[in-house]
Amino acid sequence: MGWFIKFIDSSLGKKLVMALTGLFLALFLLEHLGGNLLLLINDGGEAFTTFSEVMASPYNIIIRVIEYGLFILMFYHAVNGVRLWFLNKRSRGQAYESYNPSANSTLFSRTMILSGSIIFIFLVIHLRTFFFPYRLGDAPGSMYEGVIEAFSDPVYSGFYLLALVLLAFHLIHGVQSAFQTLGLNHNKYTPFIKGFGIVFAVVICAGFASIPIYFLFRSMSGGM
Amino acid sequence: MAKNMNLKLKVWRQKNKEDKGRFQIYDATNVSPDMSFLEMIDVVNEELIKKGEDPIAIDHDCREGICGSCGVYINGRPHGPLREITTCQLYMRHFHDGQTIVIEPWRAAAFPVIKDLIVDRSAFDRIIAAGGFISVNTGGAPDANAIPITKDDQEWSLDAAECIGCGACVAACKNASAMLFVSAKASHLVRLPQGKIERERRALAMVAQMEKEGFGSCTNTEACSAECPKGISMDAIAQLRREYFKANFKVRK
Numbered sequence: 422m423g424w425f426i427k428f429i430d431s432s433l434g435k436k437l438v439m440a441l442t443g444l445f446l447a448l449f450l451l452e453h454l455g456g457n458l459l460l461l462i463n464d465g466g467e468a469f470t471t472f473s474e475v476m477a478s479p480y481n482i483i484i485r486v487i488e489y490g491l492f493i494l495m496f497y498h499a500v501n502g503v504r505l506w507f508l509n510k511r512s513r514g515q516a517y518e519s520y521n522p523s524a525n526s527t528l529f530s531r532t533m534i535l536s537g538s539i540i541f542i543f544l545v546i547h548l549r550t551f552f553f554p555y556r557l558g559d560a561p562g563s564m565y566e567g568v569i570e571a572f573s574d575p576v577y578s579g580f581y582l583l584a585l586v587l588l589a590f591h592l593i594h595g596v597q598s599a600f601q602t603l604g605l606n607h608n609k610y611t612p613f614i615k616g617f618g619i620v621f622a623v624v625i626c627a628g629f630a631s632i633p634i635y636f637l638f639r640s641m642s643g644g645m
Numbered sequence: 646m647a648k649n650m651n652l653k654l655k656v657w658r659q660k661n662k663e664d665k666g667r668f669q670i671y672d673a674t675n676v677s678p679d680m681s682f683l684e685m686i687d688v689v690n691e692e693l694i695k696k697g698e699d700p701i702a703i704d705h706d707c708r709e710g711i712c713g714s715c716g717v718y719i720n721g722r723p724h725g726p727l728r729e730i731t732t733c734q735l736y737m738r739h740f741h742d743g744q745t746i747v748i749e750p751w752r753a754a755a756f757p758v759i760k761d762l763i764v765d766r767s768a769f770d771r772i773i774a775a776g777g778f779i780s781v782n783t784g785g786a787p788d789a790n791a792i793p794i795t796k797d798d799q800e801w802s803l804d805a806a807e808c809i810g811c812g813a814c815v816a817a818c819k820n821a822s823a824m825l826f827v828s829a830k831a832s833h834l835v836r837l838p839q840g841k842i843e844r845e846r847r848a849l850a851m852v853a854q855m856e857k858e859g860f861g862s863c864t865n866t867e868a869c870s871a872e873c874p875k876g877i878s879m880d881a882i883a884q885l886r887r888e889y890f891k892a893n894f895k896v897r898k
Binding site: 428431432434435437505508509510511512513515517518519520522525526530531533594597598601602603605606611 | 718720819822855867868871872880885893
């Protein structure tokens with residue numbers, strides 16, 4: 422077992438962990454988006470409520486296990502990312518006087534710690550609004566009503582949109598980078614992976630953004 | 646013919662490893678656009694010597710883009726504003742009259758500054774010594790072409806073997822990671838039959854030495870490959886990762 426810990430904590434191993442957990446989190450985003458888009462059906466939240474009840478059921482053992490795994494991996498991804506950032510910062514030593522990194526790399530790739538940190542803050546707020554009160558606490562009313570209430574606040578919706586743009590930044594680099602980290606790079610399929618990463622990031626960002634935008638406009642036009 | 650230029654150089658001066666170092670401004674006057682960057686430094690140094698001052702110390706050797714000595718950071722980029730060249734291949738026509746040029750040594754904890762613009766790159770030598778070789782018997786030369794190798798494999802190996810060990814990858818990387826160098830040196834061997842025998846030991850030993858030297862880890866910004874004077878591709882890094890992952894699961898201890 423000692424060799425395995427040493428392996429996943431080596432400089433290449435830490436990155437392997439980032440790639441595997443990152444890809445898992447990206448898959449979760451897809452599932453989460455699929456469920457959330459049910460909110461846009463104009464049925465008073467019926468489809469969404471049915472879906473969230475199934476997902477939250479204590480008898481849904483597979484989902485319960487994945488849920489615990491998700492929390493653990495999300496936390497590991499964040500902690501490991503911060504560790505890597507600190508270690509990598511130390512490797513530079515003295516900073517350059519004149520530094521022009523935009524000539525050789527994308528902004529997305531250089532700001533993963535920043536986009537990741539803001540996503541983490543977003544996550545805490547997001548869980549406090551929805552997950553904790555409706556899943557663990559005893560919030561009055563349904564989650565659907567909670568969604569309507571939360572997104573009718575322009576400040577709250579605005580923060581969501583900002584976080585989603587940063588999530589897209591994180592994914593534009595993260596998705597394709599994960600494949601490179603796994604050792605998958607080939608002139609035949611790497612251009613496809615890079616393109617796919619961008620499309621995935623935009624779809625996730627636009628898909629999730631449609632929900633606060635939809636409810637914000639609905640509340641402003643007076644409809645409930 | 647283009648007119649000669651007057652430039653301001655902001656150069657890092659540092660007496661020795663212990664010295665804290667500082668930037669100093671020099672005037673480079675009447676610089677011909679046809680001079681190479683190193684020739685321009687030569688002229689400035691001539692003036693400094695005439696004035697009895699210490700000339701700017703800068704590494705250089707072949708001056709034809711193949712030795713990898715002349716690595717300096719010029720206006721925020723390794724080897725200056727062009728791609729796939731070394732400093733000796735950089736010409737003054739790529740700068741304009743009145744421009745200030747900032748000249749710094751490579752910045753990496755694993756590359757301590759020896760003097761002015763010269764850094765100690767022996768960390769690279771220790772990585773090679775750890776595993777960047779193949780073991781062969783001495784004696785008579787073996788038959789040529791005794792081991793069949795496809796042209797594709799030869800070329801693929803040579804793509805990685807082009808690395809001149811200049812350290813621009815480390816200098817450009819925001820993490821001062823040496824992954825492009827290490828992977829080029831591991832890949833050019835493992836892409837040929839003779840290099841496959843020691844592949845696991847090599848991958849493990851080179852990565853371990855790389856970590857020991859204090860280089861950062863690769864976060865795939867691809868700055869290294871973009872700034873590499875030989876255009877070494879990111880596929881070398883992917884290959885080293887595969888080699889390293891497999892080796893960890895394969896070796897028996």
